Amino acid sequence: MSEKINNDKNNKIDESKYSMDTHIIYGKNVSDKWDYSHHVTAPISSSTTFRLDSVERGAQGFIQFANLEASEDKEHIFIYDRLGEPNKDMLEENLAYVEKGEMAVSFASGMSAISAALGVLTKSGDEIITHNTLYGCTISLFNNWYTRYNIKTISLDLTDLSRLADKITENTKVIYLETPANPNMGIIDLKELTNLISELNKTRNEENQIYSVVDNTFATPFCQRPIEQGVDFVVHSLTKGIGGFGTDMGGVVIGKKKFRDRILLFRKDFGAVLNTKSAWAILTYGLPTLGLRQRHQIQSATRIAEYLVSHPKIEFVNYPGLKEYKHYEVAKKQMIDFNGNFAPGSLLFFALKGSTPAEAKENGKRFMDYIANNSYTMTLAVSLGHTRTLIEHPASMTHSVVPPEKLIERGIDAGGVRLAIGLENCDDILMDLEIALKSF
Ligand SMILES: *Cc1c(COP(=O)(O)O)cnc(C)c1O
Numbered sequence: 001m002s003e004k005i006n007n008d009k010n011n012k013i014d015e016s017k018y019s020m021d022t023h024i025i026y027g028k029n030v031s032d033k034w035d036y037s038h039h040v041t042a043p044i045s046s047s048t049t050f051r052l053d054s055v056e057r058g059a060q061g062f063i064q065f066a067n068l069e070a071s072e073d074k075e076h077i078f079i080y081d082r083l084g085e086p087n088k089d090m091l092e093e094n095l096a097y098v099e100k101g102e103m104a105v106s107f108a109s110g111m112s113a114i115s116a117a118l119g120v121l122t123k124s125g126d127e128i129i130t131h132n133t134l135y136g137c138t139i140s141l142f143n144n145w146y147t148r149y150n151i152k153t154i155s156l157d158l159t160d161l162s163r164l165a166d167k168i169t170e171n172t173k174v175i176y177l178e179t180p181a182n183p184n185m186g187i188i189d190l191k192e193l194t195n196l197i198s199e200l201n202k203t204r205n206e207e208n209q210i211y212s213v214v215d216n217t218f219a220t221p222f223c224q225r226p227i228e229q230g231v232d233f234v235v236h237s238l239t240k241g242i243g244g245f246g247t248d249m250g251g252v253v254i255g256k257k258k259f260r261d262r263i264l265l266f267r268k269d270f271g272a273v274l275n276t277k278s279a280w281a282i283l284t285y286g287l288p289t290l291g292l293r294q295r296h297q298i299q300s301a302t303r304i305a306e307y308l309v310s311h312p313k314i315e316f317v318n319y320p321g322l323k324e325y326k327h328y329e330v331a332k333k334q335m336i337d338f339n340g341n342f343a344p345g346s347l348l349f350f351a352l353k354g355s356t357p358a359e360a361k362e363n364g365k366r367f368m369d370y371i372a373n374n375s376y377t378m379t380l381a382v383s384l385g386h387t388r389t390l391i392e393h394p395a396s397m398t399h400s401v402v403p404p405e406k407l408i409e410r411g412i413d414a415g416g417v418r419l420a421i422g423l424e425n426c427d428d429i430l431m432d433l434e435i436a437l438k439s440f
Helices: 002-012 020-026 055-064 086-099 110-121 136-146 161-167 190-201 257-270 276-309 328-334 357-374 426-438
Strands: 103-107 127-131 152-156 172-178 211-215 233-237 251-255 314-318 347-352 378-380 389-392 416-420
Touching (some): 020 086, 020 276, 110 211, 110 257, 152 161, 190 211, 276 426, 347 357, 357 378, 357 389, 357 426
Parallel strands (some): 127 152, 127 172, 172 211
Antiparallel strands (some): 103 251
16 A cells, blocks of 8 residues: 555645646656656666456456547556557656647657658548648658558648648648758748638538647757647657657657547557657656757757858858748747747758859858868767757758759758757857858
């Protein structure tokens, strides 16, 4: 019964009166599924299968799996890792809380989370409207695979929502986007979008509702919580800002409880489960340090954006925190940290000048090759939200799936450089940038 007493004590604490910064450190240390209230750091559980006391318990476990009605108010039964296990459950509870969602289901990677969210919301014959600028592999998912499944994707510049209503048909099931978008940092007004969708949904029946899905990887829940703006589902690559250290891959879908069972079934059958040790690492290192890391990175990104925008060799800088940036007002409205401060994120997109687009592209490449060989504080590598500042050239690297003639249509400047700020002393990054800009 000592366990019970401890549970009672923990249950007495009203978590809601503490700030999110504190909450992500303490987490939900007692859940219906796993009591680890005597641990200061959550235990690593690594067991692919679970002992069942009786056939009846085994049968009960299978009945409860992905069955919201059957599992409510019942003792939780673990069966097999791919169906659910303690480390993932702990992480999922905390991710749902931090994103203000009703539930979260983790995945092996960001791409498997995106595939799952869209996989449960669509079927052959349906249509998805997407923002024109997206993560490269998401574009590849739509172009290479959804075409084979007869799921149509229509890409549109959603930074201007006035043309959206015209594109919606009876078959539209999902509006899918990133804000800030990868890599050009386009910002979509989430409140305006969700108001528009709500209006449309009033005239559609329950089975034919349009759902919004937002990839919130760039912002992280520290800078923006789309569900608070009325968005239905948030997906993340946990590999980036939430993981934070570049050690583990992961993904998550966060959203409405009534979809949890279907998403769990999808994960069970398609099989992209998050490794238990990765779930533990993200829970132990990534999530509790999210605010600390983001604050530092935002501060540095703001200084670097201000430096670059006034540099004579720079054509433009897209950073949501820059007053000159065309989406500044929308960003200011919706990119808000746990404490209500403007939180424009840790990524910038900028381009070097050139007399022609080809020259601008060439300059961008030479600039990055210089950095790859000479800069201590910037690493030529894809990914983001790392301890180290990472720099890359989307047109030749992450977005090489986009043919050169389609880059502009996809909102990507051929000479554009993506900079993902890390945890270095900002003065050192500025020093390296200054040397690199002088040297070519
Ligand atoms: C990295 C990334 C993904 C894919 O995540 P993986 O964990 O690499 O599968 C999706 N969207 C965005 C915006 C990303 O940066």
